[in-house]
Amino acid sequence: MVLYGTLVNGVLIIVGSLLGLFFTKIPERYKETVMHGIGLAVILIGLQMAFSTEVIIIVLLSLLTGAVIGELLHVEEGLNRLGSWIGSKFASDTGDGFSVSQGFVTASLIFVIGAMSVIGALDSGLRGDHEILITKGVIDGFVALVLTTTLGYGVIFSVVPVVVYQGGIALLATQIDRWLPEAFLNGLIVELTAVGGLLILAIGLNLLKITNIRIGNLLPSILTVAFIYYIYQFFV
Template identity: 35%
Template sequence: MIGTLFNVAMIIGGSILGKFFHNGIKLEYQRILTQGLGLSAMAIGINAVVEYMPKSHYPVLFIVSLSVGGLIGEWINLQKRFDDFVNKFSKSNLAEGLATAILLYCIGSLSILGPIQEALEHDLTFLLTNGILDGITSVVLASTFGIGIAFSAVAVFIWQGSIYGIALLLQNSINNDVITELTIVGGILIIASGIGLLEIKKINVVNLLPSLLVPIVVISVMQLF
């Protein structure tokens, strides 16, 4: 878990540093930073989809995942619950920033493969690299949305810690198909966040988060037969 703790520390440290910039940045500069983040999120999301789509053995699973996951999220109304919770602590657009941060930090090959590599091979390379990247990203996010971005570190700890624990339990039986499908669906969600940041269209990304569970369930069930 050393790599995950480093990753978390970098996010918190970057958020604190970004807070100092946030206090002195004019509104127009915050706007251009948000647009830059939107473009960056779209680039990261598109790259994930393009890289992993050819590796998929379940070409329509991402469509099923987004449809089923979206319906579940809408039924539970995750977006409103998330917004209401965040708005208790901040009246700004922190909820949008946090949703983007969590997706950027958690969905990606380094964030998924890093805990697996540490658990099975005691190699911290992926997570140390990911931590540095997340630290830099958190500076930019916190300079735009405020110190509240640091709360995304909790989600990162739970996400990577869970993957680390599962990898220890399953050892060499980790399924590459699950990682591939998770990355494709996650990449699409990151693109959706970018679209929202660019104010092209408001998408309730949080309501789509259950989509990430669908590939895990479907592939696990299919392997039983």
């Protein structure tokens, strides 16, 4: 089932959000330690994916070109403005002082904007491998629990953009093999996985507050890797 991974991801977000409603009084130090654990797990996932590369120069050039494009287009700033705009459209506050929109927007940006969403959905559609999305679902579930304890029940509504976004990519991926040769597609997936792994690693570092990488401005590298891999195959 193509959408299996996406649906599991959605269900785990809902479960995490519902559990979060019962743990609103969790001490901050517990939340912080849980987020640190999640950050370490994300780093491990990113490293495992990044080490899959067979041609490191493709990964390097993809990140460099993606970073330039992202900075030129101000992708990160655009995403932040979008979140602020959506939040401004909601005025009602929940009982704990946080608006429904704050939980919805914050959770949606965390769950949707990331390499795991793209790579996982592509794996689901192309190879029927749902491991990445299920792993992402477990992580999202814990994050949803923590977010709900602070931002309220608006977090649970983030499941809608997650399912629509990832499900759309997975369904589209089922048709890609009609346009691209299987050998080319398999090699592209390897390098795409490696690039995505480094972006996931960046997410983990940000979660641990070790650094503050503008991941949004690196997202175009997910697209440039296909172009660079094509050029590499053409000449090699």
